[in-house]
Amino acid sequence: MIKISRVLELEILCDASNKFGHYSEQGAVIGDCEFILVYKDDNVYLAHISEFEQDGLFIRLKEKNV
Numbered sequence: 001m002i003k004i005s006r007v008l009e010l011e012i013l014c015d016a017s018n019k020f021g022h023y024s025e026q027g028a029v030i031g032d033c034e035f036i037l038v039y040k041d042d043n044v045y046l047a048h049i050s051e052f053e054q055d056g057l058f059i060r061l062k063e064k065n066v
Contacts, residue, residue, distance in 0.1 A: 003044070013037075047061075
């Protein structure tokens with residue numbers, strides 16, 4: 001995930017205003033669902049769909065083994 005500014009977030013949201021797959025207080029799926037805006041701790045992050053995993057209805061960030 002890449003931390004982005006609120007200005008860039010608004011530009012992304014405005015450019016993709018009719019291309020949302022989903023929008024909620026946790027984040028937004030943009031366009032063809034390749035990129036996702038993630039809201040966490042009053043910050044905004046841009047993430048690629050490959051950083052997530054799905055288990056039934058639950059979608060979460062993959063665990064990073066560092």
